[in-house]
Amino acid sequence: MPQGGLTGLSGGATPSQAGMVVISMDRMRAIEEIDPHSQTMTVQAGAVLQTVQEAADAADMFFPLDLGGRGSAQVGGLIGTNAGGNRVLRYGMMRDLILGIEAVLPDGRVISSLNKMLKNNTGYDLKQLFVGAEGTLGVVTRANLKLFPKPADAVTALCGLPDYEAALALLRRARSMLGGTLSAFEAMWADFFDLAMEQPGRRPLEGRHNIYVLLDALGSDAQTDAARFELMIASAIEAGEVEDAVIAQSVRETRDFWKIRELPAEFGRVFSPHIPFDVSVTTGSIGAFRDDVDARLKAAFPGMGVLYFGHIADANLHIGVQASKGEDPAAVKAVVYETVRDWKGSVSAEHGIGAEKRKYLAYSRTPQELDLMAGIKGTLDPHGILNPGKVLGG
Numbered sequence: 001m002p003q004g005g006l007t008g009l010s011g012g013a014t015p016s017q018a019g020m021v022v023i024s025m026d027r028m029r030a031i032e033e034i035d036p037h038s039q040t041m042t043v044q045a046g047a048v049l050q051t052v053q054e055a056a057d058a059a060d061m062f063f064p065l066d067l068g069g070r071g072s073a074q075v076g077g078l079i080g081t082n083a084g085g086n087r088v089l090r091y092g093m094m095r096d097l098i099l100g101i102e103a104v105l106p107d108g109r110v111i112s113s114l115n116k117m118l119k120n121n122t123g124y125d126l127k128q129l130f131v132g133a134e135g136t137l138g139v140v141t142r143a144n145l146k147l148f149p150k151p152a153d154a155v156t157a158l159c160g161l162p163d164y165e166a167a168l169a170l171l172r173r174a175r176s177m178l179g180g181t182l183s184a185f186e187a188m189w190a191d192f193f194d195l196a197m198e199q200p201g202r203r204p205l206e207g208r209h210n211i212y213v214l215l216d217a218l219g220s221d222a223q224t225d226a227a228r229f230e231l232m233i234a235s236a237i238e239a240g241e242v243e244d245a246v247i248a249q250s251v252r253e254t255r256d257f258w259k260i261r262e263l264p265a266e267f268g269r270v271f272s273p274h275i276p277f278d279v280s281v282t283t284g285s286i287g288a289f290r291d292d293v294d295a296r297l298k299a300a301f302p303g304m305g306v307l308y309f310g311h312i313a314d315a316n317l318h319i320g321v322q323a324s325k326g327e328d329p330a331a332v333k334a335v336v337y338e339t340v341r342d343w344k345g346s347v348s349a350e351h352g353i354g355a356e357k358r359k360y361l362a363y364s365r366t367p368q369e370l371d372l373m374a375g376i377k378g379t380l381d382p383h384g385i386l387n388p389g390k391v392l393g394g
Contacts, residue, residue, distance in 0.1 A: 091183075106138070204256070
């Protein structure tokens, strides 16, 4: 089984049985080429996300994928789980940021589908077989990543809102007024925000709001972009969608705002023991879904701490459950995933399936889809030697 930076949350890189061979990608960290004309970067699978970001920046370009584990997450793992993160709204998931892949199949054949051309319509798109497959179909060794022009400016705001309907209205307004510059739209419900405010040095907004939104725009004209962003926020306040807002006035303030959203990195210290959930339902349904799953959890486990936050513009809600009173994790998972099934959502928005969610995969995939997935696995890995016990199975 391939193993990268061990930042995954679904057990995809954890050995599931005795005698498994672990293939570490730690020595395959090279950035082999940056092509400014194709706007691509060729990297080995062990390259760390932050290193990729910094190399792109040094070349006056931009690799947009970003998440809290940037300092240790490796490209191979990002591909294997089809990672998302903070900028999916504008740039897409890892699947959208790859032009080509090199992978080794279970029988030792090397599939070199490295490609730097945006247009290459020559039959099956083989690289996509390995994206989101979590190392069950082949071991990714190299990739060609898409780069973008480096943004000239960034504008960030933190807003307090009365309810989820206001968040939807603000999202529509931001999309309309900011257009393609809108790059992140992160929602945090009050209990999440309150916990973040208990950490030293964090109090950007006065009062308490039912939901908070962190949004930013990446643009090319600092003066024009800032004025348009401020106009958007002012119009949202006037319309009653936003109760209070603060716009970052420095890079430091922007980082401080994002530290609030990145509170999950501190859950091991401030919200433990912690059961994480990464699910998706349609963006318009997230508010009602959140209320439903919250009611079910608190009926089954009175007094249990639950936090809600996520990339709602991408239909992605994260749920943090603090099982501090000895609650059975399996029972907690059953409540959450059964609610996802009832809302016709996905049991994994961006963290993959791994070993943790195998038994729930049928909640989000039809029998026909599962049969086809099993057929692909059987064709490429007939002996089941690649990452056994992950993704498929019960």
